[in-house]
Amino acid sequence: MTGLFRRVRPEQVRELTLVFILVAVAAFFSTQIPNYLSARTFTDISTGLEVIAVVAVGETLVVLTRNIDLSVGSVVGLVAYFVGTLLANNPGLPAPFAIAIAIVIGGALGAINGAIVAFGRVPAVVATLGTLAIYRVALVELSGAKTVTTDSLPKWLLDLPRVSLFSLGDLDVRALVVLAALVVVVFQLVLQYLPYGRRLFAIGSNPEAARVAGLPIQRDVFVAFLLSGALAGLAGFLFLVRFGNITVVAGQGLELQAVAAVVVGGVNIFGGSGSMVGAFLGAALINLLQQSLLRWPAVSAFLQDALLGVLILLAVASDKVILERLRTRWVRARRRDDERAAAAEQAVPGA
Amino acid sequence: MTTLAVPGYLNPQNQINLLELSVEKAIVALVLAFVIVSGEIDLSIASVMGLAAVLLAWLGQRGAPFEVAIVAALLAGALCGLFNGYWVAIVGLPSLAVTLAGLIAYRGVALLLVEDRSIGGFPEWFNRLGQQPLVGPFPLALLILAAFLVIATVLLQFSGFGRYVYVVGSNREVARFSGVRVTRVKLAVFAMSGVVSAFAGVLLAARLGAVRGSTAEGFELDIVTMVLLGGVSIFGGSGSMAGVILSILVILNLRNGLALANATGNTQAGVIGALLILSVLVPNLVAAARSRPRRGRPAAAAAGQSPPVAE
Numbered sequence A: 001m002t003g004l005f006r007r008v009r010p011e012q013v014r015e016l017t018l019v020f021i022l023v024a025v026a027a028f029f030s031t032q033i034p035n036y037l038s039a040r041t042f043t044d045i046s047t048g049l050e051v052i053a054v055v056a057v058g059e060t061l062v063v064l065t066r067n068i069d070l071s072v073g074s075v076v077g078l079v080a081y082f083v084g085t086l087l088a089n090n091p092g093l094p095a096p097f098a099i100a101i102a103i104v105i106g107g108a109l110g111a112i113n114g115a116i117v118a119f120g121r122v123p124a125v126v127a128t129l130g131t132l133a134i135y136r137v138a139l140v141e142l143s144g145a146k147t148v149t150t151d152s153l154p155k156w157l158l159d160l161p162r163v164s165l166f167s168l169g170d171l172d173v174r175a176l177v178v179l180a181a182l183v184v185v186v187f188q189l190v191l192q193y194l195p196y197g198r199r200l201f202a203i204g205s206n207p208e209a210a211r212v213a214g215l216p217i218q219r220d221v222f223v224a225f226l227l228s229g230a231l232a233g234l235a236g237f238l239f240l241v242r243f244g245n246i247t248v249v250a251g252q253g254l255e256l257q258a259v260a261a262v263v264v265g266g267v268n269i270f271g272g273s274g275s276m277v278g279a280f281l282g283a284a285l286i287n288l289l290q291q292s293l294l295r296w297p298a299v300s301a302f303l304q305d306a307l308l309g310v311l312i313l314l315a316v317a318s319d320k321v322i323l324e325r326l327r328t329r330w331v332r333a334r335r336r337d338d339e340r341a342a343a344a345e346q347a348v349p350g351a
Numbered sequence B: 001m002t003t004l005a006v007p008g009y010l011n012p013q014n015q016i017n018l019l020e021l022s023v024e025k026a027i028v029a030l031v032l033a034f035v036i037v038s039g040e041i042d043l044s045i046a047s048v049m050g051l052a053a054v055l056l057a058w059l060g061q062r063g064a065p066f067e068v069a070i071v072a073a074l075l076a077g078a079l080c081g082l083f084n085g086y087w088v089a090i091v092g093l094p095s096l097a098v099t100l101a102g103l104i105a106y107r108g109v110a111l112l113l114v115e116d117r118s119i120g121g122f123p124e125w126f127n128r129l130g131q132q133p134l135v136g137p138f139p140l141a142l143l144i145l146a147a148f149l150v151i152a153t154v155l156l157q158f159s160g161f162g163r164y165v166y167v168v169g170s171n172r173e174v175a176r177f178s179g180v181r182v183t184r185v186k187l188a189v190f191a192m193s194g195v196v197s198a199f200a201g202v203l204l205a206a207r208l209g210a211v212r213g214s215t216a217e218g219f220e221l222d223i224v225t226m227v228l229l230g231g232v233s234i235f236g237g238s239g240s241m242a243g244v245i246l247s248i249l250v251i252l253n254l255r256n257g258l259a260l261a262n263a264t265g266n267t268q269a270g271v272i273g274a275l276l277i278l279s280v281l282v283p284n285l286v287a288a289a290r291s292r293p294r295r296g297r298p299a300a301a302a303a304g305q306s307p308p309v310a311e
Helices: A001-006 A012-032 A040-062 A074-088 A095-119 A122-143 A155-162 A173-193 A194-207 A207-212 A215-243 A255-263 A276-295 A303-350 B012-023 B023-037 B045-061 B066-091 B097-115 B124-131 B140-158 B158-168 B172-177 B182-208 B219-229 B241-258 B265-293 B298-304
Strands: A166-170 A171-174 B134-135
Touching: A001 A040, A001 A122, A001 A173, A012 A122, A012 A276, A012 A303, A040 A074, A040 A171, A040 A194, A040 A215, A040 A255, A040 A276, A040 B140, A074 A095, A074 A122, A074 A215, A074 B134, A074 B172, A095 A122, A095 A155, A095 A215, A122 A171, A122 B265, A155 A215, A155 B066, A155 B158, A166 A194, A171 A173, A171 A276, A171 B124, A173 A194, A173 A215, A173 A276, A194 A207, A194 A215, A207 A215, A255 A276, A255 A303, A255 B097, A303 B066, A303 B124, B012 B023, B012 B241, B023 B140, B023 B158, B023 B182, B023 B241, B045 B066, B045 B182, B045 B219, B066 B182, B124 B140, B124 B182, B140 B158, B140 B182, B140 B241, B158 B172, B172 B182, B219 B241, B219 B265, B241 B265
Parallel strands: none
Antiparallel strands: A166 A171
């Protein structure tokens, strides 16, 4: 048992637990819903994950710094609408250009949030609650309450969701799913290995110490918001591809799902700890529950929100109660190891 | 500005009408001020409003006496509030996460009760209370708002409990060591928030005459804005009831003025969003500009600024 403690960090315990819960939930529903373990379920869930996983990655960057970005849902909607209109009017635009535009617009909207929070020193809840409303209004004004419809979009865009990179037996692995997974992996590496990623942890776990240590807090927080916006922009493109029809309410409520995914995934809402893989698993669990409950005849489909709320609460409570205890034991086990190693070192020259 | 743009704006009937349309939000804003001053946040208020309204209608439809249904709705609100309070005050979880879960879960329970139906057919007296003037031109809800304004002001600014709320919000540790029962104060504040939100939900049901699962959805943005715009710090410990009351009037007038000047509901939300940011940003920028002239030590000046992160 102690050997296990030494090798597995508490954050990894959380991730492993999530994987275990995912498997358990899937196993449970496979006994309840006929034909549950099928290629169709996999495709439903993996494509349902694309948008929310990418948004959750951006949200994690911001939450790690002890801030929050509530404007992501509005950014997704605004970008989806803007890029949709652009493509409807200019069907000849190449795909990479459309994606780049989505990311740039999202990044610009995120930079506005970042500037208000980092340089204007407005609390993030206040700033992004404001931009949540403002970006939504920008969408309403821009659209004049008209919608982007599927038949106005170029054919390549409509075909994009069904492009699969490769197949494992019956399971089609779609290109956009791979893109979302790639985003998760890249940002997990950024968090683990780049100085910028490590600084985000430092800023979130102790802002005062980070300031005294001379970290560029304002710049780093600004960049976190910018990246969150840019990723929401990319998610906006994915949203457009997935749904085709974009109305003025597109993306509404995504901010709640993103925060829920992040919290269920074990990212501390007060900053300083968490991982992209965790946030991704959180998003996956929420998605799995939502899609499965829709198909479960035993209970009302309306149960899903009530369950989701309970799930978030359980995730936060277990983080507080169980993981904190684990963390203490882990630190103690490590310290004991270090002492033993030091003692061994002292013993060697004497022998 | 709106008085100049729209003729007949300051007409008392217009002021009563505009208050009437948001009276429930204003009532909840008063109690949310307590929560935010105590250093916490309650995002579940709008869902509790919806749940209370739906529970009332659901019980009424099932033949329960309507008075009993109202009491049950208020009790449900109290339970929701205590549930939030238990996890925040006793277990020690962040209120942002707990009440976000509450926001989703309480709305989920409301949806579970009515699914996608709309329930109306309330008793005649109930609808009349919600929709017709009771005393002179004032409907019941406005009279209740007026009473709540007085009670909330007295409770927050002039009572021992109000002092405790400020102390808990400005420094939890100091509060504990000076003998304030932090847990009890926070539990009380969340329970109040639940009951009053449920009460506002019942008033909303009376005014609308019918409810659905999505009743009061999204109200939390407006209500939080009312409180923060009134100068209550999101970090707790400071702000005043007078500020909140002024900001409620400003927001309602702004919305109403914009509506009379033909702006859509969404544009109104955008203006309020901008106002919310500016109300914090402008004082910050002014303070930064004031400290700028000391150009001799730019590094020290920069280091003196507080960090941009939420604590």
